[in-house]
Amino acid sequence: MAVNVAGLISVIVFYILILGIGIFAARRSAHSSATDVLVAGRSMGLIVSIFTMTATIVGGAYINGTAEIMASSGIVWAQAPVAYCIAFFIGGNVYAPKMRRAGYLTLFDPFQIKLGNRVGALMCIPQFCGDLFWTAAILAALGSTVSIILDIDEKISIISSACVAVSYTILGGLWSVAYTDVVQLIIIFIGLVVAVPFAMNHPSVDFERVQISWKGEVKMSQLGSFIDVYGLLLLGGIPWQVYFQRVLACKNPKRARIASSVGSIATFLFAIPAVMMGVTGSAADWNQTEYTGTIPIPPSKMSYILPLVLQYLCPLPVSIVGMGAISAAVMSSADSSILSTASVFSKNIYQQLFRPKASDREIMWVIRIAVICAGVLGTVIALSAETVYGLYVLCSDLMYVILFPQFTCVLFLEVTNGYGCVCGYMFSIILRILGGEPLIKLPVLLKFPFYTEETGQNFPFRTLTMVLSFLAIISISLLSELLFKRNILPTRWDIFGCTETNFRKRLIIQEKKTQDELMLKKNEMKKREETPVTDALIPTDNICLQSYITAKP
Structure with missing residues (x-):
């Protein structure tokens, strides 16, 4: 199959459009401080806030991953739309007002203020890993789409998309990211809504074939994994810098709450066309199409289900529009996660630990360099990704078992101190590593109840790890405070200042x-x-x- 010239031209035009909007938006942050770049001068309007908050979730991994899991396992396993909808609502009404009223610049400011710079910097590590996995999942989703529809090497699309996102993020920071999010979200909506009816009405699609299978099934042996995935998507979807960066950019706590609540509904609604495309893909008789690959589509190729539906079940103009939607989805989340990584590194690592008296100009350069490094690392991981949904879940795994209990304790529990947080942190990491992770070929060293060699861990050990981390943080904090206040241990040993x-x-x-x-x-x-x-x-x-x-x- 020859390169789709018309589709290639449309993608190039789309990239030029997004880059132009990003450069135009960058004028708002021209000659501004690093603080203005990171949180848009705390003057982001309600409409833009709603769009950009929604776009942080509705990315290529969200759209492609939902279609993938819908086609392979059924709607019962498509947990991300419901979980992230609830996570947004909880985050907006419980966590966001407190963070915005405090006037923080990043998610990790409360850690460093209460626990000290070194302990706060330690908490940044799961965020860095999560953002990198998120960026990789997003870029990998675009690569699979473009390679099928345009018949070009997916590496080219991944690298070019990362370059465009990095370019306008460097120039305008959060303002460029937010304004491009508005355009990208509109393109996503139009592209998916236009493509769905064409795909569903293709002659090869017979929904009677999937009347039962589209619902999916949770076996007893899968119940533990089911609980874990819901937990890590729901609660692990809260402590993200990429989300709180927008919260902290809102004009006031009330707007942050409204934007989050509306964004939670919008996030769920955007999953509906992805779910329908996944069902359509599983209901299609691929022998009646021009598809020449393995039939039935093997599990290893299920991450390609959305681009396959666009390519073989939709007319060419519609598939190009649909691909524009995926490209927009990728850009809307890739730039956000890249800026998130750069923000945390420049503010909470570089400035707080190494250069407290760094000039504003110096911090601006650190942000730019960090944006480039984050884009490069995310691209490298994306080039070796095997499953979009797997990366998508893995990044929330880190937030769930490590960062969620830490963030909640620091923000709401006065008793929390550095000793409790460090012990809880190390305990959750060790327990999570012992549980193994097939996605990164990490062997299982601790076999929880119901473990089998065929299915792996069948116990919700991630949720258990999260709960035990909570208990460790609270109990060690109380114990250390008691030991120092009663002079059982001399106060000169109190390195964390509890x-x-x-x-x-x-x-x-x-x-x-x-x-x-x-x-x-x-x-x-x-x-x-x-x-x-x-x-x-x-x-x-x-x-x-x-x-x-x-x-x-």
Whole structure:
């Protein structure tokens, strides 16, 4: 089959359009500070916030992965749409208002303020891994689509897409990402809605063939895995920098709550056409199409089900429009996860650990370099990916077993301290590694109940690990505080400052640093003759600063 010239031209035009919008949006952040680049000056409007929050989830992995699991296992296993819908709602109404009122810049600011810079930096590692897996899953989804519809090497599409996303993310930061998200989400909607009726009405499609199989089945031996996947998608879908970056960019907590709630509904609705495409793919008699591959489609090729439906069950113009939707979905999430990685590295690692007095210009360059590095690493992983949905689930796995209990404890439980968090962190990592992971060929060293060589772990060991991590954080925090406060251990050994005196010292230092940063920003804006920053930018709901500094003499 020759290269689809018309489709190739349309993809090039689409990429040029997105790049142009990203460059145009970058003008909003021209001559601005690194803070403005990371959270869009905290002035993002409600409509743009809704679009960009939705687009962070509705990416290529979400669309392709939902169609894949729908075709291979049935709707009962298509857990991501429901789980992420609930996760968005919980995040928007429980976590987001607290984070936005505190005026943080990243997800990990509360960790570093309460636990110290080193412990906070340790918590960034699962986020880095999750973002890289997420980026890889997204780019891999596009590669499979383009390789089938345009008949070109999927490596070319993966690399070119990453280059475009990196380019406008470097130029405009969150403003470029948000504005391109609006256009991309509209293209996704149009592309999928147009393609679905053509695919479903193809002569080879007979829905009577899948009246039972489309529902899927959860066997007793699969119940543990089923519970785990729901948990890691639902609760593991909350502690993501890519989501909280948009929360912290909203004008106020109320808008963050509204945008999250509307985004949760939109996320679910966008999965409907993907589900229908998956059912259509499983209901098709591929012998009646021009498809020349193995029939029935083997499990290893199920990640290609959406591009196969677009290519063989839709007219060429429609398949090109559908491919535009997938390309848009990829861009909308790839740029977000790349910027997320760069934001955390520049703010919570580079600045907090190595260069506390780094100039704004220096931090801007660090962000740009980090964007390039994140794009390159995600691309490398995508080029070797075997399953889109597998990568999609794996990235939430890290958030679920490690970061969710840590984030919840730090944000809501006063007793939490560095000792509890570090112990819980190490405990959850060790237990998760012992449980094994076939996706990355990690052997099973600890066999939980109901384990078999054929099906692997049948016990919800990820959920057990998450719960035990919670218990470890709380119990070790209480124990360490008791030992230091009763002088069973001398306070000079309190390296994490869990005693009130040491804790308060660190908070005073943090308050001074906040005031210094504010003054520096005022001076920079005064030099540029811009509107000066007011003291309202100082966090007003920061648990640490409010309760331990202002409330005590």
